[in-house]
Amino acid sequence: MRKLLLCVLLVLGGTSLKAQYEGMEYYWEQDPAVKAKLEQWQDLKFGFFVHWGPYSQKGYCESWTICTEDVDWIQRDSTISYDEYYRNYVDLKKTFNPEKFSPELWADLAKEAGMKYFVFTTKHHDGFCMWDTKETDYKITSRECPYHMAAKPDVLKELYGAFQKRDFMIGAYFSKPDWNSPYYWSERWQHGDRNVNYKIKNHPWMWEKFCDFAYNQIEELMTGYGKVDIIWLDGGWVSPDNRDQDIKMDRIVSMARKHQPGLLVVDRWIGGKYENYRTPEQKIPEKPWDYPWETCMTMANQWSYLPGDKYKSTRELVHYLVDIVSKGGNFLLNVGVDGNGEIPPEGIKLMKDMGAWMKINGEAIYETRPVAPYKEAKICYTKHKNNGKVYAVYLNDENELNPPSCVMLYSVKPARGAKISLLGYKGNLTYKRVGNGVLVTLPTAFVKNPPCEHAWSLCIDKVD
Structure with a gap:
């Protein structure tokens, strides 16, 4: 996800928001297990989203500062060269040591807030893995990452365990592009933009390597972390229609649902049978949509932790929740966790305040329809x-x-x-x-x- 400008328009007119999905017919799932899971998910209404990684140490926008695109929402230190900045960013792994991380506290706080499902950034576009993957050493359990010395360094295992114990539905945010993989951003060529930096038709073996890499990582998530209900795939530019970036979704989903029957697949912005629900980002439709959807939104302005960020008020968030639910949607509310592994005080207060409101009014929210x-x-x-x-x-x-x-x-x-x-x-x-x-x-x-x-x-x- 990208860092949004401080002035963000949250409620768009129907035409401009629907333009995000123009020409994408919604596919109504036929698998009974998936249909049942989707119905269950629609009952929950309120979810907890967390962006967290080595970038949180510096308050950097997650991943995007290492992308070379010249757009106003990508901001990096302009006093040094891009190459130096990129090296410094990657080296954040060597100082990432979130000693105050407490998965039980996160889960208790989310439960108190009235949230019912949890989506966590297992890997953002920068490629850093928050679990003990066997596919790369760019991970929190790497011997180069000081947190590998912790008693339980696989933070994903600890988080999912804590939330599963409290009966949350579990979601895995996973970036389809991986800017650390030599098979996506090859070292043979400069990093051009967010896309693969070589011509796939000229180097098919390299793309096959990347497809296997992504497949294997998703299989790790589907087999080593208990029950997983949602695979939330970001990076919609990885698509067969864009530079031949066919990641072989049929193969991935077949494997994932074999391990996790009824798994909801959210292949964002792609449309078709692997986008079980749609995910307007920082936006609320003007009118109800006739298919399942979820607004994902930040508590503050940036998705990841930013010191001094401006947080929304409790009143704003309560009103957004009610507005979204009245139109048939779910509300996935994000907080950026800091480099120590702590939810910022502003986020804690908002979650407690939301919980106080939900304790009185939850009956009007859960298991409702428009x-x-x-x-x-x-x-x-x-x-x-x-x-x-x-x-x-x-x-x-x-x-x-x-x-x-x-x-x-x-x-x-x-x-x-x-x-x-x-x-x-x-x-x-x-x-x-x-x-x-x-x-x-x-x-x-x-x-x-x-x-x-x-x-x-x-x-x-x-x-x-």
Whole structure:
């Protein structure tokens, strides 16, 4: 993933966001095990994403600073040559020693936040592996990496174990391109851009070596780390349609699902049968999409750790979560962990704050599906997939500390005898029908002393 500019437009118009997938017809999976896993994943709604690697020691943007493309979001030390910078970057492996890394703490914090699945950068584009791969020495367990002396240096094994123990669905972020592999960025030629730096048709044996390398690494992830539910493949430019970069997805997925039946495959930006759900990055669709999707978004601005980075507010993140879920999506929220292996204090606070809100309102989020009108005025709607209850989540204005005394639901018609309640409040509410909707009166005690901030959820147990 790339470092975004500080001014990021999070909510795009439908046309511009859909342009990312223009011409890509969604493939509806037929494998019963995959369909069941996809349904389970859609129930979870809220996931935890972590970018972490040697680059975290310096606060560098993950991987991209060693790419030579001349674009404004790639920034590196311009006082030294690219070659010197590249060598320094690769040598970060020799000082990477995250002695404060605590997988149990990460997992406990994610659980407290109300998150239900975990996606971790096993390998970003720079090629550094956060597990004990046998395919390269550019890894955290290398004898050149000081952390190899730790009691349990395979951080991936420790992380997956901690999250599996807490019943999280497990995802492996894996970069298809590998800028450290001599079979992707060959030492015979200069590094041109993000793509393979040689003509595959002229050197097919070299590309075959790279395909085997990627296949073998993914097989390691699928066989040595317990149950894995998602393979989250980044680097969409590795595609048969771009410079013949055919990584042989049929072969990879066949192997991966043999080891992990029902595995969800997310081959980002490619479309077709190996993109089980779509992943708009730092963006939220204007309207619901009719296929599974997930917004991946940073807590701050940079995906990886950056000292002094600007973090979003709890209110922003709560509102994004509600907006995404009301449109049928999942929310994968990222934090950049620092070089010591610690989640920054700002990230910890946000996760605890999100957890406090989810403890009251999770019923309106988990196991829900979109329901028309999805969103109107300051209200977002969700519907439980089994019991049919409809939830109306009122999103506050920036300085609106207390809920209003009345809430108008313009497009919801409670069934005869329906009960309306508030999450976090015992007892039913009074309401009256107004036109095609209903005006709900909120209890004075709730208005004066709400159990949470930022958004409040009504539950209508039966609707027409």
